[in-house]
Amino acid sequence: MKKKEEKQQMSRRKFITLAGGAAASLAAMSAIGMPLNWTENNPEIDVNSLDVNKISTDVLVIGSGMAGLFAAVKAHDAGANVLMVSKGRLGASGQTPFAKGIFAFDPEKEDITLDEYVDKVSYSALGTNNKTYTRQTAEHSLARVNELKEWGFFDSSLYNKSFSKPIKQRNIPIQERITITHLIKENERVVGAAGFSIDEQKVIFYEAKSVILCTGAGGFKPNGFPICDLTHDGTIMAYNIGAKVTGKEWNDGHPAKSENAAACYDGWGDMFEQKPSTTSVGIRHDLGVDMNYTAYMNGGTAKMGPPGMGRSENTVKGGPFRPEGLEDQGGPGGPPQGDKEGRRPPRKEGKGAPPGMGGSIVGGSTAGMAIHKSEGLVPINDKCESNIPGLYAAGDALGSYMAGAIYTQIGSSLAGSAVQGGVAGEAAAKYSKKIAPNKISASKLKEIQEEILAPLKREAGYSPAWVTQTLQGIMIPNFIIYIKKENLLKAALAYVEELRDHHLPMLKAANMHELRLAHETKNMIISAEMKLKASIMRTESRCSHYRLDYPEIDNENWQAWLNIFKDEGGTMQFEKQPFNTWPTA
Amino acid sequence: MAIKSINGCIGCEECIKSCPTDVLRLNPESKKAEILYPEDCQICHLCRMYCPVDAITISPEKTIPVIVSWG
Numbered sequence: 001m002k003k004k005e006e007k008q009q010m011s012r013r014k015f016i017t018l019a020g021g022a023a024a025s026l027a028a029m030s031a032i033g034m035p036l037n038w039t040e041n042n043p044e045i046d047v048n049s050l051d052v053n054k055i056s057t058d059v060l061v062i063g064s065g066m067a068g069l070f071a072a073v074k075a076h077d078a079g080a081n082v083l084m085v086s087k088g089r090l091g092a093s094g095q096t097p098f099a100k101g102i103f104a105f106d107p108e109k110e111d112i113t114l115d116e117y118v119d120k121v122s123y124s125a126l127g128t129n130n131k132t133y134t135r136q137t138a139e140h141s142l143a144r145v146n147e148l149k150e151w152g153f154f155d156s157s158l159y160n161k162s163f164s165k166p167i168k169q170r171n172i173p174i175q176e177r178i179t180i181t182h183l184i185k186e187n188e189r190v191v192g193a194a195g196f197s198i199d200e201q202k203v204i205f206y207e208a209k210s211v212i213l214c215t216g217a218g219g220f221k222p223n224g225f226p227i228c229d230l231t232h233d234g235t236i237m238a239y240n241i242g243a244k245v246t247g248k249e250w251n252d253g254h255p256a257k258s259e260n261a262a263a264c265y266d267g268w269g270d271m272f273e274q275k276p277s278t279t280s281v282g283i284r285h286d287l288g289v290d291m292n293y294t295a296y297m298n299g300g301t302a303k304m305g306p307p308g309m310g311r312s313e314n315t316v317k318g319g320p321f322r323p324e325g326l327e328d329q330g331g332p333g334g335p336p337q338g339d340k341e342g343r344r345p346p347r348k349e350g351k352g353a354p355p356g357m358g359g360s361i362v363g364g365s366t367a368g369m370a371i372h373k374s375e376g377l378v379p380i381n382d383k384c385e386s387n388i389p390g391l392y393a394a395g396d397a398l399g400s401y402m403a404g405a406i407y408t409q410i411g412s413s414l415a416g417s418a419v420q421g422g423v424a425g426e427a428a429a430k431y432s433k434k435i436a437p438n439k440i441s442a443s444k445l446k447e448i449q450e451e452i453l454a455p456l457k458r459e460a461g462y463s464p465a466w467v468t469q470t471l472q473g474i475m476i477p478n479f480i481i482y483i484k485k486e487n488l489l490k491a492a493l494a495y496v497e498e499l500r501d502h503h504l505p506m507l508k509a510a511n512m513h514e515l516r517l518a519h520e521t522k523n524m525i526i527s528a529e530m531k532l533k534a535s536i537m538r539t540e541s542r543c544s545h546y547r548l549d550y551p552e553i554d555n556e557n558w559q560a561w562l563n564i565f566k567d568e569g570g571t572m573q574f575e576k577q578p579f580n581t582w583p584t585a
Numbered sequence: 586m587a588i589k590s591i592n593g594c595i596g597c598e599e600c601i602k603s604c605p606t607d608v609l610r611l612n613p614e615s616k617k618a619e620i621l622y623p624e625d626c627q628i629c630h631l632c633r634m635y636c637p638v639d640a641i642t643i644s645p646e647k648t649i650p651v652i653v654s655w656g
Contacts (some may be wrong), residue, residue: 039655088602088603088604088605089602089603092602092603092605092631092635093605094605097605097629097631098629157634158634158635160603160635176602177602177607198607223647226605226627226629227627228605228606228625228627229605229606229627260645260646260647262587262627262628262645262647263628263645263646263647264627264628264629264630265628265629265630265643265645266628266645272629272630272631272634273630273634462655462656463656465624465656466653466655466656467656469652469656470652470656473652513607513621513622513625516607517625
């Protein structure tokens with residue numbers, strides 16, 4: 001205790017010296033009872049006594065949602081030693097636990113062929129989809145769904161039990177509540193990852209021949225959608241070792257109820273408690289930013305629901321382009337209501353209103369997240385492989401553009417995660433067979449350990465909660481990240497660059513919970529920078545990217561995806577990749 | 586706000602493991618779950634749904650702190 005007091009006094013002295021002439025106002029603050037140690041960090045744990053562990057495996061699967069499940073199972077079945085690590089719990093973290101519809105393309109039951117399906121998706125996606133991945137999802141979906149059936153997936157609304165079945169059968173080791181912060185690259189290929197346990201106060205290094213990121217997407221811990229544990233961790237740690245990432249200009253346009261906007265469960269009605277079910281082909285054009293546009297032009301909150309239920313009254317001219325024949329079917333939110341063809345998962349009887357969308361709604365419940373599978377690592381082929389040898393990604397961590405930059409199909413996101421997990425698992429296992437065991441050098445271990453623990457070691461700094469809140473204030477307004485204009489994107493970028501340069505390096509943490517928040521906050525800041533820069537660069541409007549100053553589709557210049565990578569000097573660079581091509585080296 | 590109370594906990598840790606945002610921890614003395622970081626609750630109800638004895642009460646309200654100039 002004495003030591004802590006001394007430290008506090010020293011820090012105060014240091015601060016007062018720094019503050020100089022501000023001593024008078026400090027005295028005034030003290031007089032009104034304001035603490036003077038607001039930026040001090042008082043660690044609750046002894047950072048120097050943390051354990052350090054090292055574990056080796058062939059294939060390291062990071063993440064334990066739908067993609068992670070199939071990545072681990074298929075890599076194991078292809079003969080690799082597999083280790084799964086999860087920030088949360090198997091089947092209970094990320095977006096998987098809340099996804100209740102999974103697409104299964106059954107050629108015997110569908111009235112269109114696979115080729116026709118791919119064409120229809122491409123029509124709705126305005127060319128933004130990667131046809132190889134669109135086809136792959138449909139082609140493999142039934143097989144994955146049948147495996148899930150066998151494991152009991154469709155028998156419970158809680159997925160931990162059914163996910164545990166194949167993992168236990170195969171004795172695949174799994175470590176839960178581990179926050180991975182770093183991917184490690186040596187000699188131009190991935191050699192492992194590093195992170196920490198939030199329970200056991202230890203840093204863990206994983207030596208692996210290959211790594212599959214099944215880390216999901218992310219947002220700015222927004223209110224009203226269950227993605228507050230998703231902060232683009234996989235994307236940013238891959239970017240930091242030179243991986244190309246894509247899709248940062250797109251937006252997911254889910255709203256929340258205006259009353260108790262943060263209450264995800266209440267907004268989605270009873271959907272979170274439903275058992276999952278399958279969906280079939282039903283091409284749509286959903287969840288762009290139409291509603292954000294309406295709210296921007298009309299002011300205030302917006303109403304949604306099927307046409308004729310109050311929606312037409314606030315329809316405004318202009319706004320995002322919608323392809324002919326794909327009229328608004330009730331707007332974003334994925335309400336499993338009113339579908340005559342039974343193409344949505346069934347809902348309980350007597351719960352009339354679509355989840356959360358009965359009254360006034362507000363935008364931004366998924367702020368910081370793009371359309372499923374439109375952002376993440378750039379695949380270099382149809383095997384979910386990144387440009388870093390040995391590094392794979394699947395599900396929302398992979399920018400596969402399976403459905404392009406708009407929602408074209410209910411349930412395809414979960415199916416895509418299952419399919420890509422399987423594809424990545426098999427590819428990573430195959431790659432691992434020809435690779436000698438990897439060793440991480442001592443100097444690398446030391447450097448990364450320092451980076452992981454830095455927020456705990458800071459004597460003073462900024463709290464992750466406050467920096468996150470500040471970032472939300474910069475990014476989430478409708479006029480910044482949804483209804484985009486160059487001058488405001490640039491203004492927001494100036495703030496985000498300030499957070500990146502001055503606040504990110506001074507994030508503090510007093511315990512392992514805050515250490516996780518500190519690393520999540522770092523990732524969100526870099527993702528915000530990417531989103532703003534990509535949005536400035538894409539001088540057109542298409543699908544879920546809407547520029548008020550460039551409202552038209554520009555097919556001459558923008559039939560291209562936008563990739564982001566870090567150059568050797570550490571600067572963020574951008575490149576166009578024409579639609580339906582693979583990246584050049 | 587958000588997750589409100591836990592009454593009748595049997596210490597099985599299902600809620601702790603299932604919380605995506607690390608809001609709950611096991612109290613080392615009582616060996617029961619406690620709400621340690623309620624400000625990070627995303628009101629998704631996974632903890633309540635995984636709880637085998639229906640011990641958890643959640644409110645839809647959340648006090649969202651106002652933006653301040655430092656923190």
